Amino acid sequence: MSHDAKTLSVYDAKAQDYARMVGEDDTPGLEAFVSALPENATVLDLGCGPGHCALVFQAAGVTVDAVDGSQAMVDHARAQGVPARLARFEEIDAEDGYDGIWANFSLLHAPKSALPGILSDLYRAIRSGGVFHIGTKLGDGEARDKIGRFYAYYKEEELVQLLTHAGFTPFATQTGAGTGLDGSVSDWIVVRAHG
Secondary structure, eight states: OOOOHHHHHHHHTTTHHHHHHHGGGGGHHHHHHHHHTTTTEEEETOOOOHHHHHHHHHHHHHHEEEEEOOOOHHHHHHTTTTOOEEGGGOOOOSSOOOOEEEEEGGGGSSOOTTHHHHHHHHHHEEEEEEEEEEEBBSSSSEEEESSSSSEEEHHHHHHHHHHHHHTEEEEEEEEEEOOOOOOOOEEEEEEEEEE
């Protein structure tokens, strides 16, 4: 996640609520991501939360490196059988280590100023031709939601440009709207790209 202590404390306090709210059935792009992976793939689940996507990856025969910045989320994921570990975005230092990187509504908690560097690190971490998934909220600027979490908002063109600048090749987008942990409805976008 990020070094924003307030955001991490919200997730620590509300890990069970968040786990009840999310599921594979309402996770845009999950099936397409899994089907794009090679056999015996290794995936970084960046901001794994309670581990619901990591469980899907494991069931598909994927080796998962599941990380989150919230200790409560890591504990919840481990209780589900996911070998999760505590790590922040900036601590990902692999090189050609992953066939896929799943950053589903996690990097939106990083400040806009930090995202280019994080994306460059992730590009270095993904194998050539690997699949990268990023989900974020659509909009402008940075703000906190009703329960105190920090968010950076992006327009589609802005996100595609950032990915391209880091070296990724975006090839698919999907948009929609959904209700978050704070009860508000937000527009979102997911982008898939090749490393």
